[in-house]
Amino acid sequence: MEMSGFKTARHxxxxxxxxxxxxxxxxxxxxxxxxxxxxxxxxxxxxxxDQIAVTEERxxxxxxxxxxxxxxxxxxxxxxxxxxKPGRAFNTSRAPRSGRRQFNMAVVVHGLDSDTFWYSVQQGxxxxxxxxxxxxxxxxxxxxxxxxxxxxxxxxxxxxxKSLRDGLAVSIPDESVLRSAIARAAEEIPVLxxxxxxxxxxxxxxxxHIGQLEFEAGVRAGERMRDLGVTxxxxxxxxxxxxxxxxxxxxxxxxxxxxxxxDAPAEDLSTxxxxxxxxxxxxNSDAQGILALGPAGFEPAKAELxxxxxxxxxxxxxxxxxxxxxxxxSPGILNSLVNGEVNFGIDQQEYLQGYxxxxxxxxxxxxxxSIGSGGVVMSGPTFVDSAEQAQLLLGRxxxxxxxxxxxxxxxxDIRYVVDGKPQDKFWQRVKRGVKYVANLxxxxxxxxxxxxxxxxxxxxxxxxxxxQRAIDxxxxxxxxxxxxxxxxxxxxxxxxxxxxxxxxxxASGVDLFESWNxxxxxGMGEEFGGRQVGKRLAESGVNNAICLIHNNxxxxxxxxxxxxxxxxxxxxxxxxxxxxxxxxTSGAGDNRFQTGQAGLSDRMRDAVVETIEADESINGVVAxxxxxxxxxxxxxxxxxxxxxxxKTPDSTPARGGCIVVATFDVEFPVFxxxxxxxxxxxxxxxxxxxxxxxxxxxALQNLWNNMPVGLVNSGPTFVDxxxxxxxxVFA
Ligand SMILES: *[C@@H]1O[C@H](CO)[C@@H](O)[C@H](O)[C@H]1NC(C)=O
Ligand SMILES: *[C@@H]1O[C@H](CO)[C@@H](O)[C@H](O)[C@H]1NC(C)=O
Ligand SMILES: *[C@@H]1O[C@H](CO)[C@@H](O)[C@H](O)[C@H]1NC(C)=O
Ligand SMILES: *[C@@H]1O[C@H](CO)[C@@H](O)[C@H](O)[C@H]1NC(C)=O
Numbered sequence: 001m002e003m004s005g006f007k008t009a010r011h012x013x014x015x016x017x018x019x020x021x022x023x024x025x026x027x028x029x030x031x032x033x034x035x036x037x038x039x040x041x042x043x044x045x046x047x048x049x050d051q052i053a054v055t056e057e058r059x060x061x062x063x064x065x066x067x068x069x070x071x072x073x074x075x076x077x078x079x080x081x082x083x084x085k086p087g088r089a090f091n092t093s094r095a096p097r098s099g100r101r102q103f104n105m106a107v108v109v110h111g112l113d114s115d116t117f118w119y120s121v122q123q124g125x126x127x128x129x130x131x132x133x134x135x136x137x138x139x140x141x142x143x144x145x146x147x148x149x150x151x152x153x154x155x156x157x158x159x160x161x162k163s164l165r166d167g168l169a170v171s172i173p174d175e176s177v178l179r180s181a182i183a184r185a186a187e188e189i190p191v192l193x194x195x196x197x198x199x200x201x202x203x204x205x206x207x208x209h210i211g212q213l214e215f216e217a218g219v220r221a222g223e224r225m226r227d228l229g230v231t232x233x234x235x236x237x238x239x240x241x242x243x244x245x246x247x248x249x250x251x252x253x254x255x256x257x258x259x260x261x262x263d264a265p266a267e268d269l270s271t272x273x274x275x276x277x278x279x280x281x282x283x284n285s286d287a288q289g290i291l292a293l294g295p296a297g298f299e300p301a302k303a304e305l306x307x308x309x310x311x312x313x314x315x316x317x318x319x320x321x322x323x324x325x326x327x328x329x330s331p332g333i334l335n336s337l338v339n340g341e342v343n344f345g346i347d348q349q350e351y352l353q354g355y356x357x358x359x360x361x362x363x364x365x366x367x368x369x370s371i372g373s374g375g376v377v378m379s380g381p382t383f384v385d386s387a388e389q390a391q392l393l394l395g396r397x398x399x400x401x402x403x404x405x406x407x408x409x410x411x412x413d414i415r416y417v418v419d420g421k422p423q424d425k426f427w428q429r430v431k432r433g434v435k436y437v438a439n440l441x442x443x444x445x446x447x448x449x450x451x452x453x454x455x456x457x458x459x460x461x462x463x464x465x466x467x468q469r470a471i472d473x474x475x476x477x478x479x480x481x482x483x484x485x486x487x488x489x490x491x492x493x494x495x496x497x498x499x500x501x502x503x504x505x506x507a508s509g510v511d512l513f514e515s516w517n518x519x520x521x522x523g524m525g526e527e528f529g530g531r532q533v534g535k536r537l538a539e540s541g542v543n544n545a546i547c548l549i550h551n552n553x554x555x556x557x558x559x560x561x562x563x564x565x566x567x568x569x570x571x572x573x574x575x576x577x578x579x580x581x582x583x584x585t586s587g588a589g590d591n592r593f594q595t596g597q598a599g600l601s602d603r604m605r606d607a608v609v610e611t612i613e614a615d616e617s618i619n620g621v622v623a624x625x626x627x628x629x630x631x632x633x634x635x636x637x638x639x640x641x642x643x644x645x646x647k648t649p650d651s652t653p654a655r656g657g658c659i660v661v662a663t664f665d666v667e668f669p670v671f672x673x674x675x676x677x678x679x680x681x682x683x684x685x686x687x688x689x690x691x692x693x694x695x696x697x698x699a700l701q702n703l704w705n706n707m708p709v710g711l712v713n714s715g716p717t718f719v720d721x722x723x724x725x726x727x728x729v730f731a
Contacts, residue, residue, distance in 0.1 A: 106160035124354025167361030172197020208372020222254020233289035238297035274300035337390035348380035433691030477698035482509020530560035534567020545620030604631035686714030
């Protein structure tokens with residue numbers, strides 16, 4: 001059998017030479033420069049302001065109107081705007097590749113330069129900016145005075161909006177102060193949020209949030225403790241904060257046992273954190289575990305526990321030792337891990353918050369794709385639980401570009417094993433995404449897809465053989481799709497992970513990856529996709545929609561309908577959805593449609609018309625795939641109820657309103673329907689990103705041991721009259 005995998009062409013862009021050079025030769029140079037610069041933090045803020053001020057002066061002299069706005073267009077030599085990095089002469093001002101526009105991104109965050117946590121975020125920003133060839137403006141408070149009240153942040157956000165940046169990444173330390181600035185920016189430029197403020201991200205119009213969810217991380221910490229044999233534990237609240245309470249709430253759920261929370265230390269300092277920990281241990285003699293919520297709680301808890309921490313063979317089952325875990329992996333915590341003074345640290349992988357922010361903004365600007373799609377991309381938690389791991393992380397140095405494993409991207413062996421066939425348009429777009437990132441990083445990829453003629457069983461056998469080959473070759477990363485809950489494939493994937501091969505699943509299998517214990521999946525959740533569609537429809541006034549299920553039974557389509565209803569009801573609590581299903585078996589006297597039937601399209605159209613005639617309050621039709629879009633459009637035309645971009649669904653069709661059509665189908669003729677406004681919007685699940693992102697994540701995993709966790713939503717991106725042109729080219 002011929003292998004249908006392709007080895008992607010290896011373009012070696014100038015950038016790539018630069019990066020390779022960095023890896024191999026420039027560490028020493030960077031070291032010297034580092035000394036020269038001292039531990040100077042990012043200086044961009046002032047540089048930017050100076051530059052803009054100078055430009056404004058020039059424009060004013062020329063009699064320019066809205067100087068802020070013009071400033072962005074007329075900014076002088078960009079090199080001066082680029083941030084130098086602590087310890088590193090970093091120049092991101094590469095010329096854009098010929099014919100391409102240079103993008104300008106803004107990063108506005110609340111962390112001070114003196115806070116080492118943010119060094120990794122900054123490095124992520126720099127690395128991605130270099131890779132994608134974008135400029136960025138990094139603005140943060142320069143002292144506690146500027147930090148207090150966050151007014152400086154609001155100003156910086158306004159500045160990014162007025163200069164029409166191509167994208168803004170912003171943290172939300174205080175929602176009440178920043179709310180209006182962020183919401184206003186999001187109306188004019190693409191915005192995503194990082195690090196803090198997940199709860200408000202979507203509401204304020206950001207297209208995604210990248211960070212660690214407090215509750216979710218707490219759950220994982222609880223599960224970890226439970227796996228260690230703990231049933232009763234103490235959660236150390238080192239200060240009064242909603243975020244810390246969420247961590248404890250999640251911890252309790254994950255542990256599924258007893259959790260005692262310490263009180264925060266007294267404001268008058270009459271009790272310390274250590275006093276509170278001692279008190280909790282005294283009052284809860286059955287406690288077998290302690291969770292600290294950050295360095296501030298970790299140190300006093302460590303002091304109180306002394307040598308009571310479990311280690312070696314001692315465990316809660318056989319001794320009165322205490323399992324001790326903590327949020328964060330500060331140098332102090334990593335050193336304690338090396339010394340066996342704590343059992344695990346929780347890493348939120350803040351490097352990814354910077355890196356992915358730039359990467360996702362770039363893809364939004366360049367292709368219009370909304371990665372994350374209103375949901376959260378979880379940069380963590382991951383667990384550091386061995387001395388070896390901690391030692392590695394202590395040695396990791398972004399500044400010198402010393403990767404954890406010493407691996408170089410051009411020598412990685414990344415293997416894709418998928419069930420999608422070459423003739424499938426969806427999978428052709430997946431493959432394009434893989435090639436795009438392979439060229440970007442110069443990483444070779446071995447992409448394995450079944451032949452067009454394969455039966456379902458042959459596809460499984462093919463995947464089995466290819467995954468086995470990947471295990472035998474000890475690849476640097478395995479990317480798989482999950483066509484079904486097949487026990488053989490599942491066992492093999494488990495074997496790969498046990499062997500230490502990083503595994504990511506993509507496209508099919510969004511409902512299975514967790515039960516396969518795969519840490520990360522890139523795809524569109526069915527319920528999630530439906531929900532986002534529902535919200536958008538309801539916001540345009542639709543409160544009673546048909547969910548047109550073209551295939552039956554089909555659990556995925558049913559989930560989309562469930563999501564559709566939930567999303568609509570988030571906006572309009574009384575909203576309804578009617579599921580119009582294909583018949584499972586033929587039955588006499590039923591004129592509804594049936595999967596695979598001759599003239600299916602016409603019958604579906606008639607069924608939609610009939611349903612609307614029976615209930616004139618229906619003002620939306622959602623087709624769930626290509627078989628449904630033409631019948632949905634034809635039915636609405638036959639009823640003379642098209643919206644045409646003029647009428648609105650607010651009043652029912654019978655009373656002069658119209659019926660909105662939306663569809664999960666991004667191919668011709670839907671593009672034409674969108675242009676003539678007979679389809680309001682189509683839903684793109686992001687196949688390009690389902691191919692592209694896993695490779696990017698594998699690269700980051702191999703360099704820094706950093707990869708997001710959970711589900712990364714590659715869609716939905718809405719294709720409407722505003723952006724349909726771009727998608728036609730794309731498809
Ligand atoms: C990384 O390397 C630089 C330059 O050699 C050095 O100044 C810095 O302290 C190192 N950082 C860590 C975390 O080791
Ligand atoms: C940065 O790169 C640009 C383009 O390669 C170059 O013109 C400029 O001199 C560089 N700046 C520094 C500070 O190295
Ligand atoms: C975020 O939302 C969740 C669920 O609605 C809520 O329990 C939590 O308190 C919120 N967190 C913050 C910081 O507002
Ligand atoms: C939690 O514990 C109870 C009994 O202690 C058990 O019945 C239940 O199944 C557990 N739940 C989970 C999710 O493990």
